[in-house]
Amino acid sequence: MAKSAEYRSIARLYDILDLPFEYARYRPLRPKIWIGLSGRILDAGVGTGRNMAYYPDGAEMVGLDLSGPMLKRAAACKRRTATAVDLVEADITATSFPDDSFDAVVSTFLFCVLAPELQLPALVELARICKPDGEIRILEYAISANPIRRAIMRLWAPWVRFAYGAAFDRNTEQYLPAAGLELIETRYLHSDIIKLLVIRHA
Numbered sequence: 001m002a003k004s005a006e007y008r009s010i011a012r013l014y015d016i017l018d019l020p021f022e023y024a025r026y027r028p029l030r031p032k033i034w035i036g037l038s039g040r041i042l043d044a045g046v047g048t049g050r051n052m053a054y055y056p057d058g059a060e061m062v063g064l065d066l067s068g069p070m071l072k073r074a075a076a077c078k079r080r081t082a083t084a085v086d087l088v089e090a091d092i093t094a095t096s097f098p099d100d101s102f103d104a105v106v107s108t109f110l111f112c113v114l115a116p117e118l119q120l121p122a123l124v125e126l127a128r129i130c131k132p133d134g135e136i137r138i139l140e141y142a143i144s145a146n147p148i149r150r151a152i153m154r155l156w157a158p159w160v161r162f163a164y165g166a167a168f169d170r171n172t173e174q175y176l177p178a179a180g181l182e183l184i185e186t187r188y189l190h191s192d193i194i195k196l197l198v199i200r201h202a
């Protein structure tokens with residue numbers, strides 16, 4: 001199923017299904033992702049707008065998503081938080097933004113949703129639209145090195161694939177050199193299963 005179709009069906013339930021994880025895992029780490037960023041920033045795969053409360057003060061924010069229904073929920077979130085953000089419906093592998101449009105690009109749990117063959121095109125597009133001295137930050141899942149935690153993740157994987165079209169083991173880092181990008185730092189923000197990749201142009 002195309003991602004736009006998947007997220008059309010799930011949009012209504014997304015926030016409820018994800019609520020336990022949002023509270024237990026994601027909410028404490030979301031503010032950390034935005035620290036030190038300023039200027040014009042893209043939230044790629046904005047979803048229902050869960051990062052909005054943590055956008056840097058004074059930043060010129062753009063939220064992009066492939067799914068109209070998810071963007072509709074993001075628009076409702078925007079009204080509740082009074083956050084200034086432009087919402088754009090587009091595919092991250094082929095946007096219409098001019099080159100060097102953003103001072104920084106951030107994506108949270110987007111690349112786990114992108115199939116392997118879309119990882120490189122998406123990174124190439126991020127490299128194109130992010131300024132040469134800009135930073136790209138990608139928050140993603142990783143498979144734990146701990147055998148028990150890893151076994152639990154393997155048990156969850158079919159549900160995550162079915163409900164969100166996502167996988168824990170995308171290993172997005174492997175595509176960076178081909179996209180002309182360089183991994184500056186990997187920061188684990190929740191145990192060894194949620195990592196922030198800090199990326200720049202090579």
Ligand SMILES: C[S@@+](CC[C@H](N)C(=O)[O-])C[C@H]1O[C@@H](n2cnc3c(N)ncnc32)[C@H](O)[C@@H]1O
Pocket residue numbers: 003004007044045046047048049050051064065066067070090091092093107108109110113114164166
């Ligand atoms: C798991 S959700 C994450 C949402 C949000 N970033 C968060 O942290 O809660 C993934 C989002 O990526 C969007 N998405 C999937 N494929 C996409 C694509 N090719 N281009 C843009 N957005 C896409 C989905 O519609 C969905 O809203």
